[in-house]
Amino acid sequence: MKKVSIVTVNFNQPKITEDLLRSLKEVNSYQNLEIIVVDNGSKENPVPAWEKKYPDVIFIRSDANTGFAGGNNIGIKQAAGDYYFLINNDTEVTETLIEILVNALDENPVIGVVSPKIHYFDQPGMLQYAGYTQMNYYTGRNSCIGQFEEDKGQYDSLTGPTGYAHGAAMMIRKEAIGKAGLMAENYFLYFEELDWCERIRKAGYEIHVDLRALIFHKESISVGKRSALKEFFMTRNRILFIRKNTSTANFAIFCCYFMATVFPRNIIHYLMHKEYKFIPVFISAITWHFSNNTDSTNLGYTVKP
Template sequence: MKSVSIVTVNYNQPKVTEDLLKSLLEVNTYPDLEIIVVDNGSKVNVVPEWEVKYWNVKFIRSDVNTGFAGGNNLGIRYATGDYLFLINNDTEVTADLIGKLVDRLEANPRIGMISPKIHYFDQPDMLQYTGYTPMNYYTCRNACIGQFETDRGQYDHLSGVTGYAHGAAMMIRREALEKAGLMSENYFLYYEELDWCERIRKAGYEIHTDLSALIYHKESVSVGKRTALKEFFMNRNRILFIRKNAPSSAFFIFCCYFLAAVVPRNIFQYLRNGEYGFIPVFLKAITWHFTNKPDSTHLGFPLSR
């Protein structure tokens, strides 16, 4: 039996993380499991308390918030499993979830990464994810298949190759990880898993879904719906993803599209909604690219703890 390392990241959500641990320890039926929790610079360090309460879980504490990629990468470095399952701390598993994903990876060595079907936790019959369409490099747009629809099994036939895995739940083969490397930490938040999928494909693997496997996701627990942090990184990283992954001709067309369509549209929406503070944040997300290379570690946004 293949061993699986679970990696999850906690940031100021100890109760949510404990719900996940309870789910992994009491609901999951896959036996060969290593659970790693990274506390990513939370204001209150609960790791000492957790180490007593959950003796069979490995805890790692970072004194600073290193973002989604940085926190997961830290956990990955300590993981020993044949497969690594990165899941958000605001998820809860189903009993046979992990076993089904392992079985699919074992059956097809071409799969480098796989995601399950995702339902919204608060509306358990509603789909969040059954796969992604490919990325349009000219607009940096793609679609999440089935999102917000009631699950009637209408997409279950799509199990197989997909555009991208979902960052809330993605299992990676160790060999694929070793070839593709860790997630790029300069994204900090958003688009890093899409970039990772691109590199896994370039390493010779496929990205799949297994829609017979199910996980529940409590969406937007850690970041919220609309914040300056989200506006900055969603826009900066949208451009960064294309800079890193698209051919130069596609990047040029994307820049023309972004400046001609996205910039005026977003500024108009900020003005219409009275969100005046988002305008300098949005412009800062764009101008970051004038002074930074694609692999720059300068985030460009002040992070509060």
């Protein structure tokens, strides 16, 4: 039985994280687990209390908020499993979830990453994810298959290769990380898992979804439905992803599309909805690219604890 290292990141959501730990203990049936929780610079340090309450769990405290990629990378570096299962702290597992994903990796060595089907926690039966389409590198857009649809099994035949894994739940083969490297931390938040999937694919592996496995996700617990943080990194990182993963000519076409369609559309939206505070954030996310290369560690945004 392969050893699975569960890695999850907490940021100011101790109760949500404890709900996940409870579901891993009470619901999950797979036994050969190592559970690692990284506290990513929360205002209040929950680790001392957790270490007493959950003696079988490995807790790591980061004094700084290192983002989604940074927090997960901290956990991966300490992990001893054959497979690493990265799951958001705002998820809850189902009984056979881990077993099914382990079997998928065991049976097909070409799979580097596999994600399960995702339902919204507050609306069981509603799909959040049943796979991703491939990226359109001219528009910087792709689609999440099945999102907001009632799950009637209509996508279950899509089990197999998919465009991208979902960052809320992805099981990765240790050897794939050895070849592709860790997640790029300069994304900080959003698009880092898509970039990682591209690198893992270039290392010779496939990205799969297994719709026999199910996890529940409490969407946007940490960031919120709309925030300046989200607007900035979604915009900056969409551009960064295209810069990193396409040719100069392709990126030039994307820039023309972005400035001709996305820029005026977003500005009009902000004005119509009186979301004036997002306008300088949106512009700052774009202009970041004028003075930073693709490997820059300058986030361009002050992240509050």
